[in-house]
Amino acid sequence: MSEQATPTAAPEAPATPSAAMIRTLGLVATICGVLIVSSYEGTLDAVNANKKIALERAVFQVIPGAAKVEEYYATSAGIQPATGPTPEGGAKFYAAYDKAGAIKGIAAEGASKGYADVVRVLFAYDPAKQVINGIGVISMRETPGIGDKIYTDKAFLKNFEALDVKLAADMKTLANAVKVVKHGTKQNAWEIDAISGATVTSKAVGRGINESAQKLLPLLVPNLDKLGSK
């Protein structure tokens, strides 16, 4: 016995329950499809604008004086604009330009597992002096009051005013890997003094920066002149 749930106004009743089910699901799916696509299209511009603003805010914080940000991939074949997914062996970076259009600095992301979850930082690279001269924390879920000192501890942030990341003679790796050392024992420009009591989180920051710099800088530095001005 076929069970049909049709409103009395329907001109013809479906012959079988399957037809009724398919018809209803089809109708609902169409309504839903229209709703989803229209909301996606309607918000696309606003969402992209928001993402750009957030990126600019992060980059401008580590590279003061910047006015414009462009995304690029550095690969063994050179530098290409960042459209589409990361090419094999490539590294993403952000080039910041000042108001006049001259290049002001390079920014890139580094990430490594800390105490609770992955710690993501954005660091600023000065190509002229070959140092890292600023960091900003993008995201972290470390212990409030302990791990979150990487935001505020002035002595820790001082490590990143001139962190030496110059390349070795063969231009394939850093001359000295970025290392996190025990609080108070920093002796070289490529070392980071950990925060006393927050060693794991400090080490995550150092590891993230080291891995990112080791990957990006050998690809980027030989091609710096190709960046030009904007």
Add this chain to the structure above:
Amino acid sequence: MALPGQKQPSNMEEFLEGIWKQNPTFVMVLGMCPTLAVTVSAMNAISMGLATTFVLVASCLLVSTVRNIVPPQVRIATYILIIATFVTVVDYAIQAISLAVYDALGAFIQLIVVNCIILGRAEAHAAKNPPVRAAINAVGMGIGFTIGLFALGGVREVLGAGKLFGISLFGPDFQPWVVMVLPPGGFFVLASWLLLFNWLNSRKTRADRIETVGGHVHGA
């Protein structure tokens, strides 16, 4: 939700049902996952509450509108499809409005889809009532849920960070009770609210019983 022969509840009663008698958080204890996860601050709590209310109202409206043409065998699939659609819509809407709120709420925006409150309401109420009544009830439920979230978020933020809506309440020397903004704190604060609710209810029941018995009580 009137049985045949009973008086239909008024619109006001429909609205208030979700706020007190059938509050999703404190009475029905539904939708626990977002309740504990995003209530680390009052702002996040209210944003989540509003997002869920939107999905709840929109879904109940659409479910109620098509309730007469949906065959019973596919009703759950249809409800889920409708709810998932509105969650996708609200996901994009929040991204467009505020990326900061979006990052704070994280994956829990999309997890609104499996929030038992919405599917439960659609099945129990929206599928059996006309659109306007379903919408009113949904709004009440949503507000009740938001109140529950705010009760949790407010307490956790004040105790765990010394702030409310980002405004510092106690000055710089306040030592925050950090565990309150961590997962165990969520469990403890919710348990305390439920305890309070139960206690108030049990007092009310005892008071009612004493009244009916006639007021002569020896001892307690």
Add this chain to the structure above:
Amino acid sequence: MAPESLGQIFVGTLLSNNFVLAMFLGLCPFLGVSARINTALPMGAATTFVIMVASLCAFGLNWLVTTFHLEFLRLISYIVIIASAVQLVEMFLKKNSPALFRALGIYLPLITTNCAVLGVALFQTAREYSFLQAMTFSFAGGAGFTLALLLMAGLRERLNFSSVPNVVQGTALSLMLAGLLSLAFMGFAGLGAGE
């Protein structure tokens, strides 16, 4: 591909970022089914199985959706796949293990609305896990859920022999126990953090 190693993902998801006690996924069944140890274990196993199947399907779906630029259909496709997977598991259990099917009762179809199942799919997408990372993540997640369920069941069974004030009984008590368990699991934080 996320920067975590497989070992870090496994230990982290099982203990320090336990699905129930730290990430708040799967709370409804956790509060509902954890009254006895003998129902807790099959429930945990069934959920782990569904989580792994969902993770597998989500990985494939995500690849499909990204290749055809249909990102707005991601959520709907995930939830439809999960509902279908649960339906299949139900039919399989009904035919091959009716006793287990009866024991799990209403909680089996409720796995569809279990935040943990959809949560795994969403988290592995957001963290851009590779295939192996995703499988490790989902297995550890399900195992962590089962672990939390067993611990809770054991505690509640013992509490049956204590006199608990009436006001606290029920969900309030379970939540307090969960809070204490969560506090205990916080001790695992930092396990697997690299050197």
